Every structure is written in C-alpha cells, then in structure tokens.
Amino acid sequence: xxxxxxxxxxxxxxxxxxxxxxxxxxxxxxxxxxxxxxxxxxxxxxxxxxxxxxxxxxxxxxxxxxxxxxxxxxxxxxxxxxxxxxxxxxxxxxxxxxxxxxxxxxxxxxxxxxxxxxxxxxxxxxxxxxxxxxxxxxxxxxxxxxxxxxxxxxxxxxxxxxxxxxxxxxxxxxxxxxxxxxxxxxxxxxxxxxxxxxxxxxxxxxxxxxxxxxxxxxxxxxxxxxxxxxxxxxxxxxxxxxxxxxxxxxxxxxxxxxxxxxxxxxxxxxxxxxxxxxxxxxxxxxxxxxxxxxxx
Amino acid sequence: xxxxxxxxxxxxxxxxxxxxxxxxxxxxxxxxxxxxxxxxxxxxxxxxxxxxxxxxxxxxxxxxxxxxxxxxxxxxxxxxxxxxxxxxxxxxxxxxxxxxxxxxxxxxxxxxxxxxxxxxxxxxxxxxxxxxxxxxxxxxxxxxxxxxxxxxxxxxxxxxxxxxxxxxxxxxxxxxxxxxxxxxxxxxxxxxxxxxxxxxxxxxxxxxxxxxxxxxxxxxxxxxxxxxxxxxxxxxxxxxxxxxxxxxxxxxxxxxxxxxxxxxxxxxxxxxxxxxxxxxxxxxxxxxxxxxxxxx
Numbered sequence: 001x002x003x004x005x006x007x008x009x010x011x012x013x014x015x016x017x018x019x020x021x022x023x024x025x026x027x028x029x030x031x032x033x034x035x036x037x038x039x040x041x042x043x044x045x046x047x048x049x050x051x052x053x054x055x056x057x058x059x060x061x062x063x064x065x066x067x068x069x070x071x072x073x074x075x076x077x078x079x080x081x082x083x084x085x086x087x088x089x090x091x092x093x094x095x096x097x098x099x100x101x102x103x104x105x106x107x108x109x110x111x112x113x114x115x116x117x118x119x120x121x122x123x124x125x126x127x128x129x130x131x132x133x134x135x136x137x138x139x140x141x142x143x144x145x146x147x148x149x150x151x152x153x154x155x156x157x158x159x160x161x162x163x164x165x166x167x168x169x170x171x172x173x174x175x176x177x178x179x180x181x182x183x184x185x186x187x188x189x190x191x192x193x194x195x196x197x198x199x200x201x202x203x204x205x206x207x208x209x210x211x212x213x214x215x216x217x218x219x220x221x222x223x224x225x226x227x228x229x230x231x232x233x234x235x236x237x238x239x240x241x242x243x244x245x246x247x248x249x250x251x252x253x254x255x256x257x258x259x260x261x262x263x264x265x266x267x268x269x270x271x272x273x274x275x276x277x278x279x280x281x282x283x284x285x286x287x288x289x290x291x292x293x294x295x296x
Numbered sequence: 297x298x299x300x301x302x303x304x305x306x307x308x309x310x311x312x313x314x315x316x317x318x319x320x321x322x323x324x325x326x327x328x329x330x331x332x333x334x335x336x337x338x339x340x341x342x343x344x345x346x347x348x349x350x351x352x353x354x355x356x357x358x359x360x361x362x363x364x365x366x367x368x369x370x371x372x373x374x375x376x377x378x379x380x381x382x383x384x385x386x387x388x389x390x391x392x393x394x395x396x397x398x399x400x401x402x403x404x405x406x407x408x409x410x411x412x413x414x415x416x417x418x419x420x421x422x423x424x425x426x427x428x429x430x431x432x433x434x435x436x437x438x439x440x441x442x443x444x445x446x447x448x449x450x451x452x453x454x455x456x457x458x459x460x461x462x463x464x465x466x467x468x469x470x471x472x473x474x475x476x477x478x479x480x481x482x483x484x485x486x487x488x489x490x491x492x493x494x495x496x497x498x499x500x501x502x503x504x505x506x507x508x509x510x511x512x513x514x515x516x517x518x519x520x521x522x523x524x525x526x527x528x529x530x531x532x533x534x535x536x537x538x539x540x541x542x543x544x545x546x547x548x549x550x551x552x553x554x555x556x557x558x559x560x561x562x563x564x565x566x567x568x569x570x571x572x573x574x575x576x577x578x579x580x581x582x583x584x585x586x587x588x589x590x591x592x
Binding site for chain 1: 318323324325326327328331374378381383384401402403406407409410411413414415417418420421422424425430431432434435438439442443446447448451452453454455456458459477
C-alpha cells in the first residue's frame with residue numbers, strides 16, 4: 001500500500017519535475033543536462049512523499065503541493081551533488097551511477113547544484129503567483145524551506161558533519177545535533193511546507209514537528225545501520241564508507257543491535273505524534289515504518 | 297555627489313547585512329564566519345545601489361528596498377566565492393584579500409556560498425511577511441531574483457564563460473550573450489526588484505530594462521578594459537588574468553581604444569533610457585557614468 005503511494009507520488013512529482021526543469025538541449029552548454037541528470041536519476045522521492053502526505057494529513061489536496069514537492073526534491077538533489085564533490089565526501093557513485101562531477105566535471109557539478117537551488121525558489125515563487133496558493137502562505141513556505149536548507153539547517157549540518165570526521169570522542173547528543181541539521185531540517189521543511197499548503201493550523205504544525213523529529217532520527221539511525229549491513233547493489237553506492245571515513249555513527253556509538261532498536265523506538269514515537277490526525281495520517285505513519293524497514 | 301550616494305547606500309546596506317547575516321561565533325563551525333567574510337569584505341555594493349536607485353527612480357522609498365538590496369548583495373557574494381574556486385577560475389585574491397577557499401578551505405567555500413544563496417531567499421520571504429511589501433509583489437521579486445541568478449541568468453553565464461576559455465574563434469555576439477547572462481541578468485534583477493518594491497508599472501519596467509541592458513554592457517566592457525590597463529593595487533586583484541586564461545574580451549576583439557569608445561556609447565544609451573523619469577533618475581544616470589569611469 002505504501003509502495004503504491006510512493007509510486008503514485010513518484011509519478012506525479014516526476015511529471016512535475018519534467019515540466020519544471022529546463023529542457024535538455026537548450027540553454028548554456030551542458031548545464032541543463034547536468035541539472036536533469038542530478039534530479040531525474042531516480043531516488044526514493046522521500047521528501048516529495050513527506051510534502052504530499054503532510055498536505056493530505058491536514059486535509060489538503062495533494063495536487064496543490066506538487067510544485068512544492070518538486071522544489072524540495074531539487075534542493076535535496078543539489079545537496080547530494082555538492083556533498084559528493086572531491087572537496088567534500090568525494091564520492092564516485094550515487095544511486096548506482098557516476099556522481100555528477102564524474103559524469104560531467106567539477107565546475108559543472110558546482111554550478112548545476114547552484115542552479116537547482118535557485119530554481120527551487122523560482123518554482124515556489126511562481127506557484128504562489130499562479131498556483132492558487134495564498135501569496136502570504138507561499139512566502140511562509142519559502143521561508144520554511146530556506147530555513148531548513150540553509151546555515152541553520154542542512155548546510156550547517158554538512159559543515160558539522162565534515163568537522164566530525166575522524167573525531168574519536170564524539171557523543172550521542174552531538175551526533176543527534178548533526179543529523180537534526182543535516183537531514184532533519186529538510187525533512188521538517190518538507191512536512192511543514194506540505195502542511196501549510198494543505199491548510200494546517202498551529203496545533204497541526206506542532207504535532208507534525210514532533211512527528212518529523214522522531215521520523216528524522218529513525219531514518220538516520222537506519223541509514224547508519226544500512227551502511228554497515230546493507231547490500232551495495234540495492235543501495236546503489238558503496239557501503240562501509242562511514243567506518244572508512246571514521247564518521248560518527250549510531251552503530252559505532254551504540255552497537256548494531258542497540259542502534260536497530262533505537263531506530264524502531266523513534267519510529268514508534270513518530271507514529272504516536274500522528275494520533276490527533278486519525279486515519280488521514282496513515283501514509284505518514286507508514287513512511288515512519290518504511291524509514292526503518294527499508295533495504296536501501 | 298554619486299560618491300556620497302554610494303557611501304550612504306553602503307552604510308544602509310552594511311547595517312542591513314550586519315543584522316541579516318548570522319552572528320559570528322554562533323552556529324555550525326566556522327560557517328557563519330565564512331559567510332560574513334564573503335559578504336562584509338568590502339566591494340562596491342553596486343547591485344545594492346542599483347536596487348535602491350531604481351526604487352527611488354520610480355518614486356519609491358528606498359528604505360523599503362534595503363532587505364532586497366542585501367539579498368542581491370548576498371547572491372553576488374556567493375557567486376564570487378564559487379567563481380573563485382579551484383574548479384572554476386581558481387583565484388587566490390579578491391578585493392585585496394585571500395579568496396574564501398584560501399582563507400578557510402574549499403569545502404567551507406562551497407557551503408558558505410550555498411548558505412548565502414539560501415539566506416538571500418529567506419531574507420526576501422521574511423521581508424514580504426513582515427516588511428510591509430505586498431506578498432504578491434514580493435513573490436514577483438523573488439521570481440525575478442531567482443530568474444536572474446539561475447540557469448537562465450548568472451549561473452548559465454558562468455557555464456558559458458568557462459566554455460569560452462581559450463576559444464580562438466569567439467565573436468562579439470557570443471561575448472555579449474555571455475555577459476548578458478553572467479553579469480547582466482543580476483544587474484537586471486537588481487533594477488527590476490528595486491523598481492517593483494518602489495511601485496513600478498509595466499512602462500517603468502520596460503524603460504529600466506532598456507537602461508540596464510546598456511548599463512551592463514558598459515560595465516562589462518569597462519571591466520575588460522580595466523583588466524588590461526588597471527592598477528592591481530586599486531582593484532584588489534591581479535590584472536591581466538583574462539589574457540592569461542585566453543578569455544574572450546572586448547579589448548581582444550575590438551582593440552583597446554575601440555573598446556573604450558564602445559563602453560562610453562553604451563553609457564550614453566543607458567542614460568537616454570532614463571529620460572522618462574526626469575530628475576528622479578539622476579543616481580542611475582550617474583551610475584552609468586561611474587560604470588565606465590571607475591578605476592577598480
């Protein structure tokens with residue numbers, strides 16, 4: 001059932017992205033090709049699913065949220081492109097394909113990332129002008145997305161993650177802080193943006209904040225576990241990278257079994273935060289289960 | 297007189313940036329320090345001046361435009377940081393100081409650039425929510441800025457500029473196309489954004505488009521001329537770089553004297569486009585003169 005939903009969302013968002021991304025074979029050099037390579041190369045479309053499901057959870061029509069979901073996916077894609085660069089994580093493989101700077105070159109990877117981040121905000125602004133969403137509400141959405149993606153969110157988390165490499169004396173609070181920024185902040189922005197478009201009130205947003213905080217932890221712990229136990233073929237990238245880089249991870253701090261248990265505990269807490277929404281929250285609840293049960 | 301205006305704008309925008317940039321000594325690692333280094337290290341504040349002067353040219357109150365001017369300056373600063381990276385122009389010096397990746401490191405330069413671009417949109421969105429500018433108008437401003445900064449504007453121009461390096465058979469139309477994107481599009485966004493905040497109608501915007509197209513050419517031709525004739529001490533960066541990189545430039549295509557004359561012709565055309573605004577346009581007119589007469 002969740003698989004059906006994820007497939008539907010991937011279709012709807014895929015069509016949206018196809019329409020919103022600049023066409024290949026136009027524009028400056030291979031820039032548009034690089035942008036499309038970064039965004040259209042698969043991936044779980046997890047942030048779009050969070051946007052759409054959060055919109056429906058508060059009673060909204062998820063079709064209203066498609067451009068918002070596309071913008072979040074563009075931001076996620078840009079962050080992967082920049083994270084993979086030689087000066088950062090220096091990864092050669094992503095989703096089973098060469099990373100962007102390997103498939104094209106480093107300059108184009110930096111610039112395609114910049115262009116995707118910029119286009120995300122253009123998409124959000126246009127949706128507010130022409131999409132039937134209240135302008136005032138759309139400005140709030142843009143603010144939430146920028147906050148989650150910027151120095152107090154995702155980019156800040158990436159800085160701290162790089163600094164924590166090889167750190168011997170890391171502890172759990174520090175690890176959670178890094179992940180709350182690096183992945184948690186954009187999850188939060190996805191959920192809040194979708195909910196705002198769907199007509200959420202402050203109480204809705206508070207409950208969803210609670211949900212997404214636990215969801216993000218569950219997802220990240222499971223990610224760390226997968227880096228130890230996962231199948232590189234299914235994941236489309238090399239496993240064991242965290243250990244090689246001496247990264248602070250949950251299995252390293254807690255042990256593998258304890259980390260698995262902790263992921264499940266967080267998924268439970270995430271689900272509990274959804275009770276006020278009743279049956280309308282079932283997709284978000286299933287996403288919490290998926291965050292810990294996934295194979296890649 | 298223009299110098300006084302530029303100084304006032306630099307003060308107002310400097311105070312705005314000081315307030316809008318995250319405080320040093322807070323946040324993730326040295327990220328905030330790097331962001332401040334990139335933005336607060338001087339510079340002509342030309343884009344802010346265009347924003348503010350365009351706002352006044354159409355009869356607006358330039359204080360309304362300060363956050364918009366700050367956002368444009370953040371975007372300009374991010375673009376310089378990324379352009380200076382080893383994978384791009386590989387510059388060590390900017391405004392008389394080490395470039396960001398030299399003063400900090402390459403990863404932080406990429407991330408600080410990303411964070412500045414993101415913060416620019418956060419600032420614009422907040423100004424629409426709390427700043428007394430119509431939300432609908434602010435969404436239009438965000439759209440204009442994103443368009444000017446993205447794949448169809450500045451980033452697209454940087455891609456084409458990199459591709460044109462060492463090109464032997466470049467011609468004038470191609471050079472103008474590159475500059476229209478690389479520097480012209482953000483000038484245009486600055487002028488349009490300032491004018492929109494100031495209450496411009498469609499005829500105002502059309503005249504200002506005409507102004508800024510000629511202004512951008514005048515500025516860029518003068519820039520190329522300065523790279524040949526300028527004083528490295530005044531400019532705060534090495535001169536002669538274009539020739540070393542085999543870049544397509546106006547002096548290379550037209551000869552130095554013809555390039556100088558062409559810059560002046562463009563400044564005249566820019567000024568002519570301002571006639572409909574009368575005396576209120578005097579700062580924009582002086583900026584057109586400054587674009588060609590400056591020493592750095």
